[in-house]
Each structure stands twice: as C-alpha cells, then as structure tokens.
Amino acid sequence: MQMSVSGLVKSPLVPLVVVCAALLGAIVHGQQRGGTPQTDKLTPVNSGANPYRVIRDWAQFTTEGRPWGGSNGVAIDRDGRSVWATDRCSPGTTPGCMGSKGNPVHHFDESGKEIRSFGAGMFVWPHGIHVDRDGNVWVTDSRAPTKEDLAKFPGEASKGSVVVKFSPEGKVLMTLGKPGVRGNPPEALTDPTDVVTDTNGDVYVAESHTDVADPALIGRISVFDRTGKFLRTIGKTGTGPGEFRTPHGVEFDSQGRLIVADRHNHRIQILTKEGKFIAEYGEFGRSSGVAIDRNDVIYTADSESTAVVHPGWQRGIRIGSLKDGKVTIFVPPHASPTSTDGAMGEGIAIDAAGNVYTAEAQLRGITKYVRN
Numbered sequence: 001m002q003m004s005v006s007g008l009v010k011s012p013l014v015p016l017v018v019v020c021a022a023l024l025g026a027i028v029h030g031q032q033r034g035g036t037p038q039t040d041k042l043t044p045v046n047s048g049a050n051p052y053r054v055i056r057d058w059a060q061f062t063t064e065g066r067p068w069g070g071s072n073g074v075a076i077d078r079d080g081r082s083v084w085a086t087d088r089c090s091p092g093t094t095p096g097c098m099g100s101k102g103n104p105v106h107h108f109d110e111s112g113k114e115i116r117s118f119g120a121g122m123f124v125w126p127h128g129i130h131v132d133r134d135g136n137v138w139v140t141d142s143r144a145p146t147k148e149d150l151a152k153f154p155g156e157a158s159k160g161s162v163v164v165k166f167s168p169e170g171k172v173l174m175t176l177g178k179p180g181v182r183g184n185p186p187e188a189l190t191d192p193t194d195v196v197t198d199t200n201g202d203v204y205v206a207e208s209h210t211d212v213a214d215p216a217l218i219g220r221i222s223v224f225d226r227t228g229k230f231l232r233t234i235g236k237t238g239t240g241p242g243e244f245r246t247p248h249g250v251e252f253d254s255q256g257r258l259i260v261a262d263r264h265n266h267r268i269q270i271l272t273k274e275g276k277f278i279a280e281y282g283e284f285g286r287s288s289g290v291a292i293d294r295n296d297v298i299y300t301a302d303s304e305s306t307a308v309v310h311p312g313w314q315r316g317i318r319i320g321s322l323k324d325g326k327v328t329i330f331v332p333p334h335a336s337p338t339s340t341d342g343a344m345g346e347g348i349a350i351d352a353a354g355n356v357y358t359a360e361a362q363l364r365g366i367t368k369y370v371r372n
Contacts, residue, residue, distance in 0.1 A: 032212050032264070033309050036239040039266040039282035044312035048319075048330035052356065052369035056334060059085060059106070059366040062114040066102055067091070071359035072288075073129035073139070073194075073347045074366060077168075080352030082115065083108045084137055085359055085366055086126040096125040096143065098153040105129070105139055105166065112368070118170030124149075124160035127209070128194030128249070128347065132201075136173060137166045140192040142209040144182050156180075161188065163195050163205055174228050176205065186230035190218045196250045198273065201226030204234075204258065206247040212264050219244035221260065221275070234258070234275030239265055241277035249290040249347070253322055261287040261300065266310060268300065270322070281325035284318045286310045289348035289358070296322040301348040301358050315344040317356065317369070331356075334367060 061068070069088035077084060085106050089097035097104050103117035104126040119126070125143035132138065144160035145153065162177035177189035184190070191208040198204065202225055208218040219237035221244075224230055235242050249261035257278060258271045266286050270278040285302035286309065292298050298320060305313040319329035333344045345358025345367055356369040 034212075034245070034264040034286060035266040035310065036282075038280070042282045044314070045283050045285065045318060045327045046312075046314045046316070046330060046332075048328055050329065050331050051372050052331055053372055054334045055368040055370060056363075057365045058112045058357070058368035059083065059108045060112055060114060061106070061117075063117050064102060068360075068364040069096070069102070069104070070361045070364055071345075071347070071366065072127045072142075072361050074289075074345075074349045074357045074359040075129045075131045075137075075347075076349050076351050076357075077107070077131055078133065078135045081110045083112075083349065083351070083357055083366070084129055084131055085347075085357075086129050086139055087364070088125055089123075091364060095149065095153065097123045098145065098149055098156045105137065105170070107168070108366075112366075116170070118166070119164075122159060122164065122172075124156065127192070128206075130195050130197065132197040133199070135168050137168060138195045138197070138203075139164050139166065140195050140205070142191045142193055144180050144191070161191055163189065163192050163203070176203065176224060176228055185222045185224075185233070189222065193246070193248050194250050196252060198252065199256070202231065202273075203228075204250055206244075206250045206260065209246065209248075212245050217245065219247060221247060221250065221258070232275075234271065241280065242269070242271060242275060244269075248288050251290050251292045253292050253296050254294065255296075259290060259292060259298070259322070261290040263288055263304070268298065268325075279325070283320070283325055283327050285313050285316075287318075288346040288361075291348045291350045291356075292322065293350055293354075298322050299348055299350055299356060301345050303344045303346045303361060317344070317348065317358070331369060 071087045073086035075084045089100035089102040105119040106117045107115040127142035128140040130138040158180045165174040181188045194206045205222045221234035245264035248263040260269045268281045284300040286305045287300040288303045289301040317331035318327045320327040346361045347359035354371040
C-alpha cells in the first residue's frame with residue numbers, strides 16, 4: 001500500500017514517528033556508528049583462507065606473578081623472534097595503571113616466557129608499543145588522569161598522555177609530550193594511541209583516543225625528529241582523504257609510505273611521509289591494529305565491528321596486499337562473535353617466521369596464531 005506525503009503529514013501518528021526516529025538517531029549516535037560514505041558502500045569481507053592455529057594466553061608473567069590487565073600493544077623485537085607487549089595493570093577499562101605497582105611493559109622469549117618487565121608507576125593507560133631499528137622500545141600512554149581519577153589517586157597527576165622511549169633494559173631515554181597534560185605539540189600530546197619511527201629516526205605519533213562524539217575531537221599524526229624536536233602535523237579530524245577519526249595504528253611499508261589504521265572511519269589510509277594522501281582501503285574493516293611484513297602484506301586486527309558500529313562486518317584478522325587492498329585471509333574471532341568479553345585482539349604483530357600475535361584488550365593477554 002502506498003501513502004502520499006500529504007497523507008502522512010495529516011496522520012496523528014506523525015509525532016510518534018518523529019519522536020521514535022529521533023530516539024533511534026540518538027541511540028545510534030550514542031553508540032558511535034563509524035565509517036564514511038565510501039566505506040559504507042563496501043560489501044562486508046568476512047571470509048577467506050585461514051592457515052593459522054590459535055594459542056590463547058601464550059605469554060605468561062613470571063616476574064610479578066599477577067594476572068594480565070587489558071592489553072592494546074604488541075610488537076616484535078629486532079631479533080625477529082621475541083615479543084614485546086603492554087598491559088594496563090588491571091582488568092577492565094579503568095583504573096588502568098593508576099595506583100598500581102605493576103610493570104606494564106613486558107618482553108617475552110619465543111616460548112612466551114617473560115624475560116623482563118619495567119615501567120611501574122609511570123603510566124595511566126599504556127597502549128601502543130613499537131621497537132625501533134636500534135632495539136629501543138616506544139610506548140604510548142593514551143589517557144591523562146581526570147578529576148575523578150585524581151580524587152581516587154591524588155598522586156597520579158604528573159603522568160599520562162605521553163610517548164616514552166626506553167632502552168631494552170627499561171632506562172627512560174626520551175619523553176614526548178607533557179605528563180598529565182592533554183594538548184597540542186610541541187608542548188603536549190592528546191591521548192596518543194600508537195607510535196612508529198622512520199629509518200632516519202623521525203618519530204610519528206598517532207593522536208587521539210578521545211570520544212569521537214566530542215566536538216573538539218583530535219585526529220592527527222604528530223611528527224618529531226630523533227632528538228624530540230617537533231617537525232609537523234599530518235592530517236586533521238574528519239572523514240575525507242588524509243583526515244582521521246581515531247588513528248589507532250601506524251606503520252611504514254617497504255616504500256617508506258605511512259600506513260594508518262583510521263579506526264572510526266573504517267579504513268586503512270596510505271600517505272606519504274609529508275602527509276599527502278595516496279590511497280585508502282576499506283576492505284580491512286574497523287582496524288584497531290596494523291602490521292606489515294617485508295613483502296608489503298598487511299595484517300589488521302578488527303576488534304570492534306558490531307551490528308551497530310559496523311553493520312554486516314565481523315571482528316577478526318584480515319590479511320592482504322598493500323598493492324591492491326584485496327583481503328585473501330580472514331581469521332575469525334577465537335571467541336563467540338557476540339561475546340561481551342571480546343573476541344579479537346587490538347594490537348597486532350608478525351614475527352620473522354610468519355606467526356601473528358594480538359594483544360587482547362578485553363579477554364586480556366596475548367594470543368598467538370601459528371602459521372600452519
């Protein structure tokens with residue numbers, strides 16, 4: 001049955017329809033549906049070969065004897081075999097490492113046994129991790145204490161929202177940003193999510209991890225030289241080419257191009273080091289983490305796709321080529337796709353043997369995917 005516009009306008013049900021539509025819009029907005037007009041057109045990619053065997057809880061703490069906190073960052077050491085990871089010291093989203101004496105930076109051998117850990121008392125919410133060409137370890141802290149936090153933890157004001165460079169033994173070599181302060185470089189950073197270094201030592205920091213509904217949302221890549229001098233900012237907040245909403249992972253490919261997991265925009269972006277847009281791929285889903293091997297195969301971890309934020313897409317690992325953006329491997333969640341405890345890690349890394357590791361934000365710990 002057809003209904004004319006004029007007939008609809010006269011209907012006494014119209015106020016109810018309008019109210020319901022407004023409420024539905026508010027609900028969807030509150031749950032922060034992501035994507036762009038371009039990525040919304042794509043057919044969901046939820047299938048492909050799966051040559052991996054899953055090992056949950058692969059990495060074991062031995063130096064402290066405590067359980068894992070939520071983990072967002074994982075990286076391979078320059079030896080190509082051992083693994084570095086961050087954890088938030090406590091389960092759940094908060095309080096993270098505030099009030100904790102636990103070490104949030106961990107190094108594991110090939111078997112998953114902890115070699116060392118460090119960083120106690122330095123972080124609010126440890127997040128991304130990167131190992132540079134010299135073996136130094138870079139860690140991002142994606143929160144600064146709120147007023148509510150400081151009421152519970154009054155001694156934690158001077159930490160958070162920074163990037164810290166450590167030696168492999170845990171000595172602090174550099175800090176980017178002003179601890180405890182959210183702001184703009186060169187004075188401060190805003191909730192940095194990930195960090196990567198160029199071959200010349202330049203440092204690229206992805207910002208931010210703030211609520212995408214915030215009208216003052218920050219979306220950018222801040223660049224520093226090897227001494228910590230601020231050089232430039234790449235991108236801005238938005239959905240257009242070279243713009244970001246929650247740039248959650250950054251890497252370089254073999255050509256020296258900057259690869260960004262633009263999570264809330266549901267795409268991978270490829271940029272020059274100066275920030276010029278080259279291409280984007282939406283086929284990899286709502287990527288939280290990104291890793292790239294020597295053959296420019298890209299590995300992404302989608303830990304957040306749901307029927308609300310990314311309709312039709314499943315969480316999982318998507319693997320393909322940076323040359324054409326085609327997904328050839330899909331590794332489904334290792335827990336129920338509807339699990340409220342999470343089903344897929346955020347950070348992702350690949351070792352020299354082709355094994356994949358994900359850092360589990362909800363289930364906690366490190367999952368290893370062994371290549372068959």
